[in-house]
Amino acid sequence: MKRRGMIAGGAVLLAAPALRAQAAWPLGRTIRVICPWPPGAANDAMARLLAQRLQEKLGATAVVENRTGGAGLVGTNAVLQSPPDGYTLLASAFNTAVMPLVLKNASFDPERDLEIMARVAQAPLVMVISGARPERTVAEVIAAARARPKDWSIAISSLGAASHLATIEFNRRTGAGLDMISYRGTQPALTDLMGGAVPLLIDNSFAMLPATGDGKVRALAIAAPRRSPLAPDLPTMAEAGLPGFEFQSWYGSWAPRGTPAAICDQVNALMQDTMRDPAVLQRLSGQVLEPVTESIAETRRFIAAEIERAGALLRSVDYRPE
Structure with missing residues (x-):
């Protein structure tokens, strides 16, 4: 795990096919x-x-x-x-x-x-927060981060990931100045979030939505043009106050x-x-x-x-x- 300041800058089960296609190259x-x-x-x-x-x-x-x-x-x-x-x-x-x-x-x-x-x-990205934090909305996170910036950081699953770009845009749009912590993948970042080592993460819904079931992680908003049918109560980032904030992996x-x-x-x-x-x-x-x-x-x-x-x-x- 590497701490950074605000950067400027199982197998799928399928029916067996009746016929096999001929490969375009010798196998x-x-x-x-x-x-x-x-x-x-x-x-x-x-x-x-x-x-x-x-x-x-x-x-x-x-x-x-x-x-x-x-x-x-x-x-x-x-x-x-x-x-x-x-x-x-x-x-x-x-x-x-x-x-x-x-x-x-x-x-x-x-x-x-x-x-x-x-x-x-x-997969659209989802902003999640540690269940140990009291904030319940994106607006509350922004206000708290502006008021006490030293208390806040945000995980990114990897440099260059969609989460990295989304976090840069979140800092740019809100002035929150969140300190970015770079990980070697989504799962290590999510593990630290669950343990309270880092309060925030924006990452793909593939990993974020299933992680919200036990209260250790709360989803705040989805960075998509519309709500997901798998999480219909989760607002979009536009509904949370950031119109046009749309990112996907x-x-x-x-x-x-x-x-x-x-x-x-x-x-x-x-x-x-x-x-x-x-x-x-x-x-x-x-x-x-x-x-x-x-x-x-x-x-x-x-x-x-x-x-x-x-x-x-x-x-x-x-x-x-x-």
Whole structure:
């Protein structure tokens, strides 16, 4: 765990397919699906779903490797340095697109040096507070943080995560000046929040909403344009007084630059089909994840817009990569 001051700047159960598709590449070797985040996170769940579908639909042997560290850079570099032959894939999230904007050691260009294969799911962010704190609304948190800034801090699951950008925007919009504490994943941050070591966290609904059942964590607001049907009493950040405050984490798969288009297209089609499967949709709904079915071209445009938005926010606070 590293303290920072205000920065300027389980497998999814599916029916076995009747027929297997022919792979766009010879499958004589094991496909490695590298996830730069620990087991148990939404990224890891999507990595395991990808590996499962490669096996079920293509008859491939696919394994997930959790290569953590460096705010996701260790696992990402492992993919960047791999041959573009379809045997090493990256299953990651929002972080991949903005890493070079926040990490000085991230020298790659996500749009140039990686081939996007599919964006598969997304989850709006939720602001939660330690159950030990008396504040019940976002407005109360802002007032208390302004009045006693030394008493307040906020966890971020990783540098470059959607939670990091959302927290920067929260500080910028409110002037709360919350001290950011960077963790190596959502679960360690959530564990400290539950224990009262840190009072606040903004992170994905996949992990935040299920954590609110025992009173150790309270949800304050969701950073989405509308309320979630899974938490209909939870106000949006706009309803809490911050109009337009909308952030989500999203999850996808990439391959090294130069991976043949036929391989990328097949993985994209495979995952679009997966995200329409009724068994998968039921599972995702229970995990507060929203399925995404996009072509590669649509995902490229989406990522370009995400990078532009993140860059504008970081420039507005004079952020310097760490």
